[in-house]
Amino acid sequence: xxxxxxxxxxxxxxxxxxxxxxxxxxxxxxxxxxxxxxxxxxxxxxxxxxxxxxxxxxxxxxxxxxxxxxxxxxxxxxxxxxxxxxxxxxxxxxxxxxxxxxxxxxxxxxxxxxxxxxxxxxxxxxxxxxxxxxxxxxxxxxxxxxxxxxxxxxxxxxxxxxxxxxxxxxxxxxxxxxxxxxxxxxxxxxxxxxxxxxxxxxxxx
Amino acid sequence: xxxxxxxxxxxxxxxxxxxxxxxxxxxxxxxxxxxxxxxxxxxxxxxxxxxxxxxxxxxxxxxxxxxxxxxxxxxxxxxxxxxxxxxxxxxxxxxxxxxxxxxxxxxxxxxxxxxxxxxxxxxxxxxxxxxxxxxxxxxxxxxxxxxxxxxxxxxxxxxxxxxxxxxxxxxxxxxxxxxxxxxxxxxxxxxxxxxxxxxxxxxxx
Amino acid sequence: xxxxxxxxxxxxxxxxxxxxxxxxxxxxxxxxxxxxxxxxxxxxxxxxxxxxxxxxxxxxxxxxxxxxxxxxxxxxxxxxxxxxxxxxxxxxxxxxxxxxxxxxxxxxxxxxxxxxxxxxxxxxxxxxxxxxxxxxxxxxxxxxxxxxxxxxxxxxxxxxxxxxxxxxxxxxxxxxxxxxxxxxxxxxxxxxxxxxxxxxxxxxx
Amino acid sequence: xxxxxxxxxxxxxxxxxxxxxxxxxxxxxxxxxxxxxxxxxxxxxxxxxxxxxxxxxxxxxxxxxxxxxxxxxxxxxxxxxxxxxxxxxxxxxxxxxxxxxxxxxxxxxxxxxxxxxxxxxxxxxxxxxxxxxxxxxxxxxxxxxxxxxxxxxxxxxxxxxxxxxxxxxxxxxxxxxxxxxxxxxxxxxxxxxxxxxxxxxxxxx
DNA sequence: ACTTAACCGAGACGGTACGTCTGGTCTTACA
DNA sequence: TGTAAGACCAGACGTACCGTCTCGGTTAAGT
Numbered sequence: 001x002x003x004x005x006x007x008x009x010x011x012x013x014x015x016x017x018x019x020x021x022x023x024x025x026x027x028x029x030x031x032x033x034x035x036x037x038x039x040x041x042x043x044x045x046x047x048x049x050x051x052x053x054x055x056x057x058x059x060x061x062x063x064x065x066x067x068x069x070x071x072x073x074x075x076x077x078x079x080x081x082x083x084x085x086x087x088x089x090x091x092x093x094x095x096x097x098x099x100x101x102x103x104x105x106x107x108x109x110x111x112x113x114x115x116x117x118x119x120x121x122x123x124x125x126x127x128x129x130x131x132x133x134x135x136x137x138x139x140x141x142x143x144x145x146x147x148x149x150x151x152x153x154x155x156x157x158x159x160x161x162x163x164x165x166x167x168x169x170x171x172x173x174x175x176x177x178x179x180x181x182x183x184x185x186x187x188x189x190x191x192x193x194x195x196x197x198x199x200x201x202x203x204x205x
Numbered sequence: 206x207x208x209x210x211x212x213x214x215x216x217x218x219x220x221x222x223x224x225x226x227x228x229x230x231x232x233x234x235x236x237x238x239x240x241x242x243x244x245x246x247x248x249x250x251x252x253x254x255x256x257x258x259x260x261x262x263x264x265x266x267x268x269x270x271x272x273x274x275x276x277x278x279x280x281x282x283x284x285x286x287x288x289x290x291x292x293x294x295x296x297x298x299x300x301x302x303x304x305x306x307x308x309x310x311x312x313x314x315x316x317x318x319x320x321x322x323x324x325x326x327x328x329x330x331x332x333x334x335x336x337x338x339x340x341x342x343x344x345x346x347x348x349x350x351x352x353x354x355x356x357x358x359x360x361x362x363x364x365x366x367x368x369x370x371x372x373x374x375x376x377x378x379x380x381x382x383x384x385x386x387x388x389x390x391x392x393x394x395x396x397x398x399x400x401x402x403x404x405x406x407x408x409x410x
Numbered sequence: 411x412x413x414x415x416x417x418x419x420x421x422x423x424x425x426x427x428x429x430x431x432x433x434x435x436x437x438x439x440x441x442x443x444x445x446x447x448x449x450x451x452x453x454x455x456x457x458x459x460x461x462x463x464x465x466x467x468x469x470x471x472x473x474x475x476x477x478x479x480x481x482x483x484x485x486x487x488x489x490x491x492x493x494x495x496x497x498x499x500x501x502x503x504x505x506x507x508x509x510x511x512x513x514x515x516x517x518x519x520x521x522x523x524x525x526x527x528x529x530x531x532x533x534x535x536x537x538x539x540x541x542x543x544x545x546x547x548x549x550x551x552x553x554x555x556x557x558x559x560x561x562x563x564x565x566x567x568x569x570x571x572x573x574x575x576x577x578x579x580x581x582x583x584x585x586x587x588x589x590x591x592x593x594x595x596x597x598x599x600x601x602x603x604x605x606x607x608x609x610x611x612x613x614x615x
Numbered sequence: 616x617x618x619x620x621x622x623x624x625x626x627x628x629x630x631x632x633x634x635x636x637x638x639x640x641x642x643x644x645x646x647x648x649x650x651x652x653x654x655x656x657x658x659x660x661x662x663x664x665x666x667x668x669x670x671x672x673x674x675x676x677x678x679x680x681x682x683x684x685x686x687x688x689x690x691x692x693x694x695x696x697x698x699x700x701x702x703x704x705x706x707x708x709x710x711x712x713x714x715x716x717x718x719x720x721x722x723x724x725x726x727x728x729x730x731x732x733x734x735x736x737x738x739x740x741x742x743x744x745x746x747x748x749x750x751x752x753x754x755x756x757x758x759x760x761x762x763x764x765x766x767x768x769x770x771x772x773x774x775x776x777x778x779x780x781x782x783x784x785x786x787x788x789x790x791x792x793x794x795x796x797x798x799x800x801x802x803x804x805x806x807x808x809x810x811x812x813x814x815x816x817x818x819x820x
Numbered sequence: 821a822c823t824t825a826a827c828c829g830a831g832a833c834g835g836t837a838c839g840t841c842t843g844g845t846c847t848t849a850c851a
Numbered sequence: 852t853g854t855a856a857g858a859c860c861a862g863a864c865g866t867a868c869c870g871t872c873t874c875g876g877t878t879a880a881g882t
Binding site for chain 2: 855856857858861
């Protein structure tokens with residue numbers, strides 16, 4: 001029941017896609033995004049800087065937004081460090097939220113802000129950003145929270161979805177709406193408030 | 206020996222600004238915004254629909270965003286009903302948050318989402334939206350929360366700024382990032398969580 | 411038989427037209443015309459420089475061209491010296507043509523060129539330029555030519571209209587079409603040619 | 616050992632210019648020019664009528680005038696019939712001048728008038744009109760005149776440049792300045808006058 | 821070695837909106 | 852009524868990007 005993988009496993013005819021071109025485009029796109037923001041981010045500019053043709057870009061990325069988001073993800077995601085675990089799941093969670101906040105304070109925050117903005121007009125951009133950037137971090141928090149429940153650090157009846165929203169919503173709010181500092185003190189107070197609320201949840205039912 | 210400037214010394218020379226033109230432009234802008242969103246919102250389109258010259262628009266609104274935001278505010282703010290008070294400040298707060306959420310669920314939410322996006326690229330737009338739309342609602346909540354403290358419904362030591370952020374952040378997060386429903390059930394759970402957390406605050410110091 | 415000039419001889423009601431404003435406008439218009447040419451000649455610019463309102467300009471000059479032409483005429487015509495007469499009418503004519511050519515060589519030529527251009531699109535401008543600038547000079551030449559006929563210097567049967575056209579057409583041609591020098595040598599050759607032709611005209615019938 | 620570039624080494628990269636677009640633009644431009652004159656001749660109008668983008672027009676024609684002049688030349692020049700020759704060069708010349716005059720009387724005259732006007736503000740327009748429209752006709756006349764000298768119909772010493780100016784200057788003068796009819800009678804009288812003058816030129820020296 | 825098919829860079833194309841500018845009109849308060 | 856100031860409508864200007872298209876030429880896989 002094995003496929004004969006040797007001769008022609010699943011190979012399309014014609015010249016294969018150029019990896020060099022792809023990475024040059026993504027690199028140029030990320031540079032432009034950092035230097036000039038979403039406003040100054042043009043496909044023409046990316047093509048010129050990457051030494052690529054516009055058609056090549058549009059062949060692989062449907063819209064300007066799709067390119068922007070992928071350039072961002074490719075450049076930023078590998079730098080995000082994985083969550084570490086300790087004996088206290090709640091302590092791990094606090095560490096995770098602080099780590100996220102510290103990322104949003106810097107360059108990435110500025111880019112993220114603009115990409116979220118871009119996503120309001122383009123569902124594809126929005127979806128990608130959500131699935132590849134926001135969701136993994138949210139999922140990591142969920143894992144930690146479930147562990148906290150198992151360890152009895154927070155009640156079993158706590159609504160974890162609302163809990164995560166309550167932690168991350170305010171951070172995005174500062175990033176996107178109030179444009180105020182997302183400093184350690186704010187994060188600590190927020191964690192204190194939300195975790196205290198979570199402790200009040202019913203034990204089981 | 207005649208007095209030149211009698212009653213109205215503060216009068217600029219020249220033809221005064223036309224109120225009719227101003228309101229026609231704002232009305233046309235709001236219509237376009239509702240019908241076509243920020244993407245289809247063009248200064249040229251507004252001028253054509255309002256029967257105004259483009260120069261007139263640019264004379265009074267420096268950017269596209271400045272016009273969009275003002276059109277939105279002029280049309281939407283008067284419709285927002287004032288907060289009512291009852292014997293329980295916490296009950297008032299719950300009512301306020303539910304009212305805000307119900308507004309964000311509809312047309313206004315869609316517009317608000319796009320205007321926040323527009324504001325990421327234009328500080329002026331962002332500032333106006335914050336000062337004329339977000340801040341008043343936040344301030345109303347703060348007033349209610351202070352009353353709750355006076356009535357002893359929540360501890361005197363609660364950090365009200367963080368509290369308000371914890372309530373509104375998640376709503377904006379759903380509006381802008383996760384694009385999920387802001388339904389009554391979610392708001393209730395959020396209020397339960399956050400208010401429960403607030404109750405744990407220290408009494409005085 | 412004298413009109414009682416004191417009380418109200420022929421006086422329209424209301425504030426009379428301001429002579430100061432009129433001359434300030436004409437002066438500013440001429441300056442702008444010289445400095446920036448017809449391209450840079452705008453009614454707004456004239457109003458600003460003259461410290462006048464645009465409405466004032468449009469009240470007295472129907473079009474931009476009407477103003478340009480009058481500004482030109484008021485500034486230039488007084489400087490043109492009248493034709494002098496001598497014992498030889500043909501010598502006078504030669505002097506007149508040379509004088510005209512020398513004027514066209516300079517600044518006035520540049521302006522004249524642009525005003526003729528302006529006149530192609532605006533009949534009013536064209537008419538004014540013709541009646542107040544071209545025609546008087548043509549008429550002076552006709553007078554001289556008639557005197558030449560009376561003195562027997564050119565035949566009585568010469569067609570003076572064609573003669574004048576043959577003298578001035580080539581000058582305008584160089585000014586407007588070929589953009590070549592209208593130097594003394596050219597004028598002399600032209601006069602030689604045309605006057606020689608005129609001498610061949612029939613004596614009477 | 617294969618040769619890379621065979622026959623056409625001089626090929627610029629990129630999509631070549633579209634001949635269809637070029638001719639559609641020139642055709643639309645000429646139509647607009649005829650229907651509405653230079654005043655109503657706008658790049659936007661040409662683009663709309665030709666189904667072309669404005670950028671495409673500006674890519675190939677730097678100024679409005681450059682486009683107008685080329686549209687005129689492409690449409691008009693092919694229709695001008697070549698000069699025929701007969702046994703008498705002077706008779707040929709008379710025919711040429713009459714032919715030119717008859718062209719200037721009609722639609723072409725109106726366009727020519729406006730294009731000369733346009734050329735006063737734009738040297739490029741002026742140069743093109745001169746080199747591609749005026750000069751060829753002038754050169755044809757020069758050829759005929761030289762033949763007339765060879766045939767002994769006019770003296771060898773005649774200054775042909777001044778002669779051509781004396782014939783065509785008055786025609787342009789009527790077209791551009793006096794706006795009077797360029798009828799057969801006028802042309803005949805002009806030819807009589809100028810040719811008579813030319814006959815008086817010195818024989819050789 | 822030859823064909824085929826998809827790739828690639830360059831850059832022209834139609835379209836749309838931008839923000840600016842000017843022409844000519846209108847509306848104030850004052851003279 | 853005339854005037855300065857300046858707002859108003861209308862609409863063309865020339866620029867910038869978008870996303871598509873059309874060239875000449877390249878690069879494997881399959882023949």
